[in-house]
Amino acid sequence: MTTTVTALTTLALLALAGCGTESGRGADGAAEAGDAVRTDLPLTDVRWGIDSLSVDGKKTAAPAGASVEIDSKGRASANTGCNSIGAQVTVDGDTVTVGEKEMTLIGCPEELQAFEKALNGAFSGKLTAKIEDKRLTLTTAGGDSIAMSAEQPAPLVGTEWTVSSLLSGETVSSLPTDKKGESGKATLTFGKGGTVSGSLGCNTFSASAKTTDSTITFGPVRSTRKLCPEPGMSLERKLLKALDGKVTYEVHHRELTLKAADGTGFGAVADAPAK
Known part of the structure; x- marks a missing residue:
């Protein structure tokens, strides 16, 4: 059975991905424009391929195509290997804060559904980022983590x-x-x-x-x-x-x-x- 993502859902995801979250706080507690990303880490504008996901002490290898990408304006997208997650984020130093999210609703095999549910839970709230030798780890306050490696873009020809x-x-x-x-x-x-x-x-x-x-x-x-x-x-x-x-x-x-x-x-x- 084929599951579809309607135009409304797709447009909502694209609209969300186009709205950067602003970091920094003004006198009224609102985020100030222009500070969505403040970090010395080579974190943004890189496609990070997900290697594995550790939740509640259980490590799971990621399916092909699973990735996370954050641009310099605070727009984030995560691919679960089947569906896509769009999110508003702020990056301040080594802290990545994931805000409101939207997700496509393509029907996926059971094993992918389990992985994307776990990824959706781990890619939430405040995460600590650590980069070593082109590898990125995002860790939640509870100790769950997403391990990733920087990917090179694929050329049209030869791929x-x-x-x-x-x-x-x-x-x-x-x-x-x-x-x-x-x-x-x-x-x-x-x-x-x-x-x-x-x-x-x-x-x-x-x-x-x-x-x-x-x-x-x-x-x-x-x-x-x-x-x-x-x-x-x-x-x-x-x-x-x-x-x-x-x-x-x-x-x-x-x-x-x-x-x-x-x-x-x-x-x-x-x-x-x-x-």
């Missing part, structure tokens, strides 16, 4: 991108799943010679791909012709529709968004680099 969501306008949908809750793994890799190839979730494919700074123009897609059980064929049809002609794309660190003129498309993620 294997794994499809993670389907897009329709401002609506984000999880991938179709079978009765066991499993979806086909669809991937694509852009080559240096203006090509793209990969898997549609069942059949493999290849095509030409002419890339500019913001658009990709796909040539006719050539693919194998195996008949696949659902939800493989449903996913394949949606991806083939997106890989047709000229589309717009955006790469944000290790996330790729690709959209056709009608607003349909997909999101994909790069595997976290080896640590």
Whole structure:
């Protein structure tokens, strides 16, 4: 069953991510503008890939794609490996204070649901930040912690991108799943010679791909012709529709968004680099 995030929820998350929290206090106790981040730590404007999460003494390895990023204006985003969390934060020295949060509501496998619940709880309130050798640890007052490593951005070309969501306008949908809750793994890799190839979730494919700074123009897609059980064929049809002609794309660190003129498309993620 596919779970969607409505346009209203998505816009609320984006609006929240666009509102920096201001630190420092005026005479009336209100935050003063321009001081959302005050720190000598190389903490902000870095994508921190989550290595593990320790809650109540139990350490859990993070799923692929889990990350935290805080910009210099006090906007934070956390990716759980499935859903995204937007938050208002202040950074003062080695103290990170996480304020009000919003979260997307994509349906996730059970193990991811458990991880994102734990991460949502740990990424809250006042946290102490410690950075050593490009590794960041955020620790709560109760001793729970999030261990992270700095990630390098993924280039469009040469990266294997794994499809993670389907897009329709401002609506984000999880991938179709079978009765066991499993979806086909669809991937694509852009080559240096203006090509793209990969898997549609069942059949493999290849095509030409002419890339500019913001658009990709796909040539006719050539693919194998195996008949696949659902939800493989449903996913394949949606991806083939997106890989047709000229589309717009955006790469944000290790996330790729690709959209056709009608607003349909997909999101994909790069595997976290080896640590």
